Amino acid sequence: MTIRPALRPGAVLLRRDATHLQIGTSPGFVLRDRPGLFSVLRLLDGIRDVRRIADLTATHLTEFDGNVPAIINELMAAGLVFDARNWDFPADPRLVGEARSASLTGSPPARLHHRAEFGLRLSTDKASTELARTTVAILARAGISTTAGDQTHLAVMLSNGEPGRQRFQEAMESGIDHVRVVVEEDRIRIGPLVRPGITPCINCHDLHRTDWDNAWPALMTQFGASTAFGSPPALCATTLHVAAATIAAEVLAHCDDTAGETTGQCLVVGPHYLDHQSWPVSFHPNCSCTLLAAA
Ligand SMILES: [Zn+2]
Numbered sequence: 001m002t003i004r005p006a007l008r009p010g011a012v013l014l015r016r017d018a019t020h021l022q023i024g025t026s027p028g029f030v031l032r033d034r035p036g037l038f039s040v041l042r043l044l045d046g047i048r049d050v051r052r053i054a055d056l057t058a059t060h061l062t063e064f065d066g067n068v069p070a071i072i073n074e075l076m077a078a079g080l081v082f083d084a085r086n087w088d089f090p091a092d093p094r095l096v097g098e099a100r101s102a103s104l105t106g107s108p109p110a111r112l113h114h115r116a117e118f119g120l121r122l123s124t125d126k127a128s129t130e131l132a133r134t135t136v137a138i139l140a141r142a143g144i145s146t147t148a149g150d151q152t153h154l155a156v157m158l159s160n161g162e163p164g165r166q167r168f169q170e171a172m173e174s175g176i177d178h179v180r181v182v183v184e185e186d187r188i189r190i191g192p193l194v195r196p197g198i199t200p201c202i203n204c205h206d207l208h209r210t211d212w213d214n215a216w217p218a219l220m221t222q223f224g225a226s227t228a229f230g231s232p233p234a235l236c237a238t239t240l241h242v243a244a245a246t247i248a249a250e251v252l253a254h255c256d257d258t259a260g261e262t263t264g265q266c267l268v269v270g271p272h273y274l275d276h277q278s279w280p281v282s283f284h285p286n287c288s289c290t291l292l293a294a295a
Contacts, residue, residue, distance in 0.1 A: 002049045002050040002051055003049065003050055003072075003083040003084075003085060004046050004047060004048065004049050004050075004083060004084040004085055005044045005046070005048075005049075005050060005053065005072045005075075005076070005081045005082070005083065005084070006044055006045060006046030006081065006082050006083070006084040006087075007023065007041065007044050007045075007046075007080070007081060008023060008024060008029075008079065008080050008081065008082065008104075009082065009100040009101070009103060009104060010024075010100075011023050011024035011028075011029075011080075012024060012025065013038070013041050013042065014028075015033075015038065016030060018033075019032065019033055020032060020033055021033050021037065021038060021041070023041075023080050029078070029080055031080075034064070034065075034066065035063040035064060035065070036057070036061045036062075036063040036064025036065075036066075037064065037066070037071075039061050039064070040053070040057055040061060040064055040066075040068065040071070043056060043057070044072070044075075044081055046084030046087070047084070050068065050069050050072055053068055053072075054068040054069065082103050086099060086103060086108075086109040086110070087099040087100055087103070087109060089112070089113075089143075091116070092116060092143050094140070094141050094142075094143060095112050095115070095142075095143045097141070098112055098142055098143060099112055107256075111256060112143060114255070115142065115143035115144050115252075115255055115256075116143060116144075116145075116148060117148055117149055118144050118148060118149075118153050118154075118255045119148055119149040119150070119151040119152045119153040119154070120139065120144055120145070120146050120148070120152075120153065120154055120156065120251060121146065121152045121154070121155045121156070122135070122136065122146055122155075122156045122157075122158065123155065123156070123157050123158065123167070124158045124159070125158070125159050125160055125163075126160075127159075127160030127183060127230070127232055127233055128158035128159055128160050128181070128183050130240065131158060131181070131183065131188065131235070131240055131243060131244055131247075132156075132158050134240060134241060134244035135156070135244040135247045135248050135251075137244075138244055138245055138248040139248050139251055139252070142248065142252055144251060144252070144255060152176050153177065153254070153255070154176075154177045154178065154179065154193075154251060154254050154255075155171055155176050155177070155178040155179075156178070156179050156181060156247065156251065157171075157178055157179070157180055157181065158181040158182075158183070159181070159182055159183070159224070160182075160183045160230055160232070160233055161182065161183070161184065161223070161228075161230050162182055162219075162220075162223040162224075163180075163182070163223055163224045164223050164224025164225065165202065165203075165206070165220060165223065165224075166224075168180070168194075168201070168202040168203070169203075171194070171196070172194070172196045172201060172203075172289065175196050175197075176196070177193070177194065177195050177196070177254065178193070178194050179191060179192070179193040179194070179247075179250060179262060180192070180194075180202060181243075181247055183233045183235065184233075185233060185234055185271075186233070186234040186235060186236075186239070186270055186271035187235075187239070187268050187269060187270030187271050187275070188235070188239070188240075188243035188246075188268070188269050188270055189266055189267070189268045190243070190246055190247055190250065190262050190266070190267045190268075190269070191250075191261075191262030191263075191265050191266040191267050191281070192205065192262055192263065192264055192265060192266060192281045193250060193254065193260055193262040193263050195263070196289065197289060197290065197291075199263050199264050200264050200281045200282055200283045200284070200287075200289070201287065201289040203284070203287050203289060204281060204282070204283055204284040204287045204289060205266075205281050205284075206220060207284035207286055207287055208281070208282070208284055235270070236271075236273075238273035239269060239270040239271060239272065239273045239275075241273070242269050242270075242273045242274075243269040243270065246261075246267065246269055249261070250262050261278070264280055264281055264282065265278050265279065265280050265281060266278060266279055266281055
């Protein structure tokens with residue numbers, strides 16, 4: 001089978017004026033019209049292959065006197081037509097949208113196939129459950145589940161307020177990449193995402209904090225303790241969803257091996273859903289985490 005040409009994802013085919021066609025409106029691409037071209041372009045639905053389109057044109061669109069394969073090649077070179085075979089994901093049709101988006105950004109859709117094997121683990125407490133649930137729903141649409149495989153490629157650790165440090169120490173010792181997500185009152189802090197021995201860790205963050213807040217070590221001993229009293233968060237729905245999308249984006253960046261926003265950085269979403277703050281987290285000279293890379 002030859003390629004299955006499809007009009008640019010999401011673009012609409014329009015008549016611009018008596019002598020031109022237009023594909024899309026943002027801002028859109030203008031083509032010089034010719035007899036039958038509009039009808040030929042309507043055949044580019046991602047289902048028919050080039051041979052079928054050429055046969056249909058020869059049989060039913062006799063007013064068109066152009067070379068169908070050549071025109072399709074030209075339109076593909078111009079980014080107006082794509083090969084829909086790249087969007088075939090019979091095992092997970094939800095990835096079709098991801099693949100169509102990847103085509104427009106120039107990312108090879110084929111890399112999406114490995115999302116099904118990505119080992120994602122989430123841990124939550126009661127107050128962060130809704131945030132985790134929303135994040136999981138977004139990731140499911142992008143082809144990532146929390147049940148794939150036995151290996152953990154990334155652990156997302158959500159909590160209401162700062163959690164106990166034991167879980168981070170265990171992840172460091174096991175060499176598991178992890179990202180901290182802390183719900184704080186009416187906002188959500190994401191990061192840093194830690195690749196043990198490669199990027200700054202939570203202990204680096206704690207040591208930096210201790211440099212300017214000498215009570216931080218005393219506070220840390222109470223994080224996650226059963227005796228700690230915590231008030232439920234005050235998250236509005238819009239902020240929660242933007243934060244969930246941000247967390248999901250970090251997971252996808254990790255899965256796709258691209259640069260995320262929270263490697264060596266904390267990112268805060270809220271209180272308003274458009275509010276974003278970030279600050280860097282560097283290696284602390286007294287943290288031994290960099291020795292892991294040398295081990
Ligand atoms: Zn460190």
